[in-house]
Amino acid sequence: GAGVSQSPSNKVTEKGKDVELRCDPISGHTALYWYRQSLGQGLEFLIYFQGNSAPDKSGLPSDRFSAERTGGSVSTLTIQRTQQEDSAVYLCASHRSGTPQYFGPGTRLTVT
Amino acid sequence: SQELEQSPQSLIVQEGKNLTINCTSSKTLYGLYWYKQKYGEGLIFLMMLQKGGEEKSHEKITAKLDEKKQQSSLHITASQPSHAGIYLCGASKGGSQGNLIFGKGTKLSVKP
Numbered sequence: 001g002a003g004v005s006q007s008p009s010n011k012v013t014e015k016g017k018d019v020e021l022r023c024d025p026i027s028g029h030t031a032l033y034w035y036r037q038s039l040g041q042g043l044e045f046l047i048y049f050q051g052n053s054a055p056d057k058s059g060l061p062s063d064r065f066s067a068e069r070t071g072g073s074v075s076t077l078t079i080q081r082t083q084q085e086d087s088a089v090y091l092c093a094s095h096r097s098g099t100p101q102y103f104g105p106g107t108r109l110t111v112t
Numbered sequence: 113s114q115e116l117e118q119s120p121q122s123l124i125v126q127e128g129k130n131l132t133i134n135c136t137s138s139k140t141l142y143g144l145y146w147y148k149q150k151y152g153e154g155l156i157f158l159m160m161l162q163k164g165g166e167e168k169s170h171e172k173i174t175a176k177l178d179e180k181k182q183q184s185s186l187h188i189t190a191s192q193p194s195h196a197g198i199y200l201c202g203a204s205k206g207g208s209q210g211n212l213i214f215g216k217g218t219k220l221s222v223k224p
Contacts, residue, residue: 004154033211043200043214056211091154100145101202101212103154 004104021077025094038088082111114139118215133186133218135201141181143204
């Protein structure tokens with residue numbers, strides 16, 4: 001389909017390991033967002049890309065979290081030295097001007 | 113900072129009954145978005161409201177944004193089991209869409 005896709009759908013990792021989460025936005029969508037959804041916390045904004053630039057990184061919880069976007073398309077969210085509190089569903093969304101944000105199915109991250 | 117409060121937190125209704133979910137903002141809403149989420153899945157866009165007094169309908173779901181633009185309601189008529197899920201309201205912080213802040217969600221169960 002033509003929706004937002006994310007991979008992997010599920011990721012189990014050991015505490016201290018690094019993980020990479022991938023998002024493929026809808027073609028032509030210039031804006032891309034990462035959110036995190038955890039039990040009891042609801043949906044939290046992490047970072048926003050316009051093209052390849054990230055004008056708003058205010059939601060990244062620590063310097064262990066980073067993200068990049070290349071070619072104005074695919075984005076990767078990297079979490080270094082994972083901690084148990086990083087366990088959550090990571091959601092990606094994209095949109096272009098005048099449209100709502102469309103979300104991917106998410107990546108469920110479990111840190112053991 | 114802006115906060116969105118949803119009520120009720122959860123709702124169980126008999127199939128065929130009508131129901132209303134509310135979303136109240138601590139500040140003026142510049143754009144209000146309703147999404148639906150099923151367990152383990154991403155968010156599905158339902159409706160977007162931008163003007164005070166605006167009302168939109170799709171199938172059996174109607175969303176309204178009040179004149180003062182600080183509250184929105186989502187009304188489902190003649191509920192069906194397919195309406196079950198978590199309903200989330202999201203708001204942009206002003207100007208262009210930017211990242212959204214979300215309410216904690218309303219969990220709807222529909223008994224056949």
